[in-house]
Amino acid sequence: MSQRRTTWQKQAVQAALEAQDGFISAQELHLAILGTGKKLGLTTVYRALTDMVEQGQADSLAITDGEMRFRICTPEHHHHLICRSCSKTVEFDLPGFEALASSVAKENGFSELSHEIELFGICSDCR
Ligand SMILES: [Zn+2]
Numbered sequence: 001m002s003q004r005r006t007t008w009q010k011q012a013v014q015a016a017l018e019a020q021d022g023f024i025s026a027q028e029l030h031l032a033i034l035g036t037g038k039k040l041g042l043t044t045v046y047r048a049l050t051d052m053v054e055q056g057q058a059d060s061l062a063i064t065d066g067e068m069r070f071r072i073c074t075p076e077h078h079h080h081l082i083c084r085s086c087s088k089t090v091e092f093d094l095p096g097f098e099a100l101a102s103s104v105a106k107e108n109g110f111s112e113l114s115h116e117i118e119l120f121g122i123c124s125d126c127r
Pocket residue numbers: 059072073074078079080091
């Protein structure tokens with residue numbers, strides 16, 4: 001990314017995303033922003049979201065219907081527990097897995113590991 005200016009549009013998108021509890025689609029977030037009285041196009045919202053994903057400020061996820069959903073995210077490595085019904089998301093660490101993964105990789109001569117773990121289920125509110 002050569003240009004990294006933070007526009008008011010991006011700030012508005014970021015603030016709206018921070019106010020959400022789980023993953024949200026660009027359309028839903030767009031409506032939420034319009035509801036606050038800010039005039040932003042859906043394309044701008046979408047572009048700001050993909051920027052944030054590239055910069056590690058947001059997570060993206062394609063849930064069941066294949067539509068991309070976004071969520072504000074902590075930059076540290078973590079995993080997600082996601083409700084299939086309401087897309088409420090819990091971030092969690094798995095230190096035992098990290099240790100296991102790096103020892104498996106080392107045994108097989110792999111370096112520069114990465115992985116993503118996303119567990120799907122139904123949260124207590126939706127049950
Ligand atoms: Zn996350």
